[in-house]
Amino acid sequence: MIPSSEQLSAWNEQLRHQSPAEIIRWALAQAGGHALVSTNFRPYEAAILHAVVSVQPDLPVLWVDHGYNRPATYRHAAELASRLKLNLKPYLPLLTPAHRDAVYGPLPDLSDEEGLKNFSRLMKLEPFQRGMRELAPTVWLTALRQVQNPNRAGLGVASYDTNFGTLKVSPFFHWTDAQLDEYLARHGLPNEWDYFDPAKADEKRECGLHAAWGANRTAAA
Secondary structure (H helix, E strand, C coil): CCCCHHHHHHHHHHHCCCCHHHHHHHHHHHHCCCEEEEECCCCCHHHHHHHHHHHCCCCEEEEECCCCCCHHHHHHHHHHHHHCCCEEEEECCCCCHHHHHHHHCCCCCCCCHHHHHHHHHHHHHHHHHHHHHHHCCCEEECCCCCCCCHHHHCCCCEEEECCCCEEEECCCCCCCHHHHHHHHHHHCCCCCCCCCCCCCCCCCCCCCCCCCHHHHHHHCC
């Protein structure tokens, strides 16, 4: 059932000052056993992964590995997967990086908006949609935060994702970098600063997973 704007407002008011663990428990109670958390192992992702497995150790972790991550990110992913015993569900594109590069050329930059959207469609949106279709969550836990970019600033702890038809819950939505630094230090968790997402090319830009244009691009894949 799609929540009304009034219901979402009430939930966000209720969750505004709750801890991430409390928000995760609330989200799982809404899910009826059909929840997952997504990750790309970017900076501070260790926080939500730790928080989630502390509440439900076997929660599926959807990871789209587009094949272009830097070595440090792959090592970080392997360390967290082992340390937190993640129930990792990796999804890969239908094209290998070598195949994509041969057909479409070098990675696009910020001057090539159409190229960036096409890269995202092929290497990120298609495998993510496939993962969401196969894992079929009713609740999608994310690491979205209000401070990340203008598009996300307009969301809340709870929002309805029309691209994937799920309730999207972001337990750390109102947290600052300083708060997350303290969380990682308190739990002895690593961070990863060499992360780069070629589907975005810039941190203030959306890759399509959390933007309306992604639905059309994905459907056309």
